Amino acid sequence: MKKIILPILLTGAIYAQNAENNVTVKLPPKVFKGITAIKMLGKELKKNLKAKLQEDKSGLKAINFCANDASKISAEVAKNFPKGVSVRRVAVKYRNNANKPDKIDAKVLKEFQEKLNNKTLQKKPKVVDVNGTTRVYVPILVTNVCLKCHGQNINPKIKEVIKKHYPNDKAIGFKTGDLRGAMVAEVK
Numbered sequence: 001m002k003k004i005i006l007p008i009l010l011t012g013a014i015y016a017q018n019a020e021n022n023v024t025v026k027l028p029p030k031v032f033k034g035i036t037a038i039k040m041l042g043k044e045l046k047k048n049l050k051a052k053l054q055e056d057k058s059g060l061k062a063i064n065f066c067a068n069d070a071s072k073i074s075a076e077v078a079k080n081f082p083k084g085v086s087v088r089r090v091a092v093k094y095r096n097n098a099n100k101p102d103k104i105d106a107k108v109l110k111e112f113q114e115k116l117n118n119k120t121l122q123k124k125p126k127v128v129d130v131n132g133t134t135r136v137y138v139p140i141l142v143t144n145v146c147l148k149c150h151g152q153n154i155n156p157k158i159k160e161v162i163k164k165h166y167p168n169d170k171a172i173g174f175k176t177g178d179l180r181g182a183m184v185a186e187v188k
């Protein structure tokens with residue numbers, strides 16, 4: 001898989017470098033803004049999840065925290081996004097109804113899934129223009145840590161909390177390496 005490196009040069013110019021064939025291309029500013037916002041949110045969510053899992057390995061503390069505070073954290077991080085940028089998470093099998101994909105999301109998720117199936121999925125974002133708003137999609141893959149709350153053998157106590165907060169939860173039964181969903185930045 002080709003690695004995309006995003007060095008921010010001292011001049012403030014922004015480049016994406018394809019490490020494999022050494023081509024340097026300038027990223028459109030809207031795409032860069034979107035990727036930046038996605039990284040900010042991803043980092044914050046991961047940091048909090050990790051901290052809660054360290055406090056309590058069963059994941060019970062973490063699931064309560066995710067259910068009660070994930071949206072609060074997202075709102076807090078969003079205050080620091082560049083102007084005109086918002087980020088959502090979407091998934092075919094979603095847990096929170098608010099993360100249900102719209103038509104365009106669904107199309108991109110399908111494309112990511114097809115690419116994962118034929119082993120051509122890259123971490124590279126997919127960019128779509130929707131009536132002048134730039135959407136930047138980055139795939140989210142399942143790793144071992146995710147299985148506690150999205151896997152096939154979930155602790156019954158965790159299941160209970162999930163059922164209570166998300167009676168229509170679809171986000172279980174995943175395996176490591178599966179496509180869990182995508183982060184979508186919308187840049188005006």
Ligand code: HEC
Binds near residue numbers: 059140148180182
């Ligand atoms: C401690 C339990 C827990 C763990 C571990 C966990 N999640 Fe979640 N996840 C949740 C909960 C709860 C929600 C719903 C949050 C909300 O209401 O916004 C959620 C929502 C999501 C969503 C948003 C889409 C949806 O289904 O609503 C994605 C994407 C996601 N998780 C990916 C991951 C990934 C990737 C990992 C591993 C790095 C992971 N999760 C680990 C509990 C967990």
